[in-house]
Amino acid sequence: MNDERIDAKLSIIKKRITILWTIIAMLSIAFKWLLIGHFPNFSEAGAEFGVFIFSFIAIINHLIVGFSYETPDERMEKSIHNLYKSFFILTIVIALASYLWQIVHSQNNLITGLPINLYINLFFSLTFLFYYIYARRQGIYFNYRIIEKTTKAFIKSVFLNIISILSVGVLSALLVISLDALQYIPHQEIATIVIIFLSCFIIVFEYLFLSIYERNHATEALNHENGKTVLISRNAFLLTVMIGLFNLVFTVFNSHYYASLIDYQDLSGLTINVMHSIHLLLIYANFDFSFLKILFIIIVFLSLKRSHPEDKKILKMISFLQLFFVFLFFIQLFYMTFIHPLLFLRLSQQSTDAIQPLLQMVTIVSFVIVILSFSVPLVLFFYFSKRKYSFAPLFLVQIGLSIISIVVPVFINRTLHINLYMIFIYVSSILYFSFTIILWNRVTKTYRYIMNEPELIIIK
Amino acid sequence: MTNLKMKSSRVAKGYSQETLAKRIGVSRQTIILIEQGQYNPSLNLCLLICHQLDKTLNDLFWEENSNE
Numbered sequence: 001m002n003d004e005r006i007d008a009k010l011s012i013i014k015k016r017i018t019i020l021w022t023i024i025a026m027l028s029i030a031f032k033w034l035l036i037g038h039f040p041n042f043s044e045a046g047a048e049f050g051v052f053i054f055s056f057i058a059i060i061n062h063l064i065v066g067f068s069y070e071t072p073d074e075r076m077e078k079s080i081h082n083l084y085k086s087f088f089i090l091t092i093v094i095a096l097a098s099y100l101w102q103i104v105h106s107q108n109n110l111i112t113g114l115p116i117n118l119y120i121n122l123f124f125s126l127t128f129l130f131y132y133i134y135a136r137r138q139g140i141y142f143n144y145r146i147i148e149k150t151t152k153a154f155i156k157s158v159f160l161n162i163i164s165i166l167s168v169g170v171l172s173a174l175l176v177i178s179l180d181a182l183q184y185i186p187h188q189e190i191a192t193i194v195i196i197f198l199s200c201f202i203i204v205f206e207y208l209f210l211s212i213y214e215r216n217h218a219t220e221a222l223n224h225e226n227g228k229t230v231l232i233s234r235n236a237f238l239l240t241v242m243i244g245l246f247n248l249v250f251t252v253f254n255s256h257y258y259a260s261l262i263d264y265q266d267l268s269g270l271t272i273n274v275m276h277s278i279h280l281l282l283i284y285a286n287f288d289f290s291f292l293k294i295l296f297i298i299i300v301f302l303s304l305k306r307s308h309p310e311d312k313k314i315l316k317m318i319s320f321l322q323l324f325f326v327f328l329f330f331i332q333l334f335y336m337t338f339i340h341p342l343l344f345l346r347l348s349q350q351s352t353d354a355i356q357p358l359l360q361m362v363t364i365v366s367f368v369i370v371i372l373s374f375s376v377p378l379v380l381f382f383y384f385s386k387r388k389y390s391f392a393p394l395f396l397v398q399i400g401l402s403i404i405s406i407v408v409p410v411f412i413n414r415t416l417h418i419n420l421y422m423i424f425i426y427v428s429s430i431l432y433f434s435f436t437i438i439l440w441n442r443v444t445k446t447y448r449y450i451m452n453e454p455e456l457i458i459i460k
Numbered sequence: 461m462t463n464l465k466m467k468s469s470r471v472a473k474g475y476s477q478e479t480l481a482k483r484i485g486v487s488r489q490t491i492i493l494i495e496q497g498q499y500n501p502s503l504n505l506c507l508l509i510c511h512q513l514d515k516t517l518n519d520l521f522w523e524e525n526s527n528e
Contacts, residue, residue, distance in 0.1 A: 002485055002486075003485075003486040003487050003490055004486075004501075004502055004504075004505060005486070005487075005490045005493070005499055005501075006486075006487060006490070074502070139489060139493060139498075139499075140487075140489065141489075144487060147487075148478070148481075148487060148488055222478075222488070225477070225492070
């Protein structure tokens with residue numbers, strides 16, 4: 001494929017990302033300079049130096065090319081496209097090579113308390129994110145080369161790309177093992193390999209998510225133009241699986257965590273500490289998942305607006321209700337994680353009366369959250385049943401499952417019947433997760449047939 | 461402005477957007493954007509489209525100026 005439109009847009013995207021790389025590399029160097037107290041050397045900020053130098057050269061070259069033409073024309077655009085095409089790949093290779101050099105030469109996996117792979121993870125995560133955002137703004141896909149292939153060919157290409165990313169990780173790990181065997185680097189083989197593979201898996205996960213997301217988007221756009229509009233995008237199902245899996249892990253782990261607090265005398269201090277750390281990590285991850293929930297609501301709103309353009313006003317109200325629910329949940333989580341422990345620390349100094357209004361407020365918010373957790377599926381039930389969708393009653397079943405999971409634990413004495421409580425948590429969580437998957441699978445496989453062809457002028 | 465002339469010529473020829481895109485060697489999205497009037501193709505791409513649809517540049521891309 002030699003698409004002039006894509007070539008022109010890619011130049012714009014790569015130029016913007018190159019500028020972003022330069023800024024992030026500069027900020028990272030400045031940050032490390034502040035933390036370390038001296039200008040960082042190559043083993044402390046090697047990847048940043050590599051990225052900064054090559055991005056800067058690309059920008060300067062762009063300016064030189066721009067000034068060498070009196071009036072901008074297609075030849076100039078072609079030169080700029082070729083320039084960014086080479087520099088983009090070169091900068092990524094240099095970033096990886098200098099990062100590898102950095103980790104094999106570094107005595108420590110932490111640079112003033114920050115993980116050594118922090119910059120390279122940030123570099124790839126932001127590149128993925130901004131490449132995707134800029135590409136969508138310019139009307140092209142991240143996987144534009146393979147997006148129009150058949151499903152089988154597309155999956156094959158995505159897996160080949162994943163294998164290429166993993167190969168880079170394996171080659172880097174092999175290099176580390178060889179250098180270690182030759183006693184060329186400080187002996188920290190395992191830690192280095194773990195860092196390399198962690199970086200690789202983060203990149204692979206992001207790429208896989210983007211590929212599935214884009215493929216669904218492209219297929220649905222094609223179907224929509226042929227008059228077959230999906231009720232709610234398949235990407236809502238993708239997010240449901242991710243959020244549902246996280247909620248399942250979160251609920252099951254939390255039940256174990258609270259059980260360990262009850263039976264803390266039977267457990268070692270190390271086990272309690274590990275469980276406490278995982279509990280904190282899951283709470284922090286919950287903040288990230290709040291953003292995925294917002295993305296889910298946006299996708300549902302945009303899909304329904306496309307399949308039911310006549311309901312724009314009602315859909316806005318439903319989305320607002322959903323967003324309000326997520327917002328309250330976020331506030332409650334923030335309070336329980338950061339404010340509540342602080343208040344308890346200060347209780348010894350102040351009277352408990354001072355925080356009574358705040359505690360009452362928290363109780364009210366919790367009640368509103370419980371009411372909203374029933375109201376949102378109820379509103380969706382009324383919306384879909386009014387439009388005679390066969391899956392609408394399933395939302396009522398979802399409400400029923402929510403009620404059971406809230407009401408039953410009230411009657412189980414956790415301290416006395418911990419095993420019964422744990423069995424209930426396992427059964428209800430798995431049941432709720434499986435049911436949500438079934439429900440959203442059906443919703444995202446429902447189509448509406450809209451003919452949207454404009455009036456055609458037949459040319460003789 | 462939507463290029464209905466190109467769209468109707470494509471439909472009359474029995475080509476889908478995907479088929480036309482494949483024959484020219486561009487993405488389907490580029491064809492959509494040209495038909496929606498959101499992308500101005502180069503002269504070279506216009507000629508390729510015209511050859512595939514057996515039309516002239518005037519048939520597909522010439523717009524009468526309403527002021528004249």
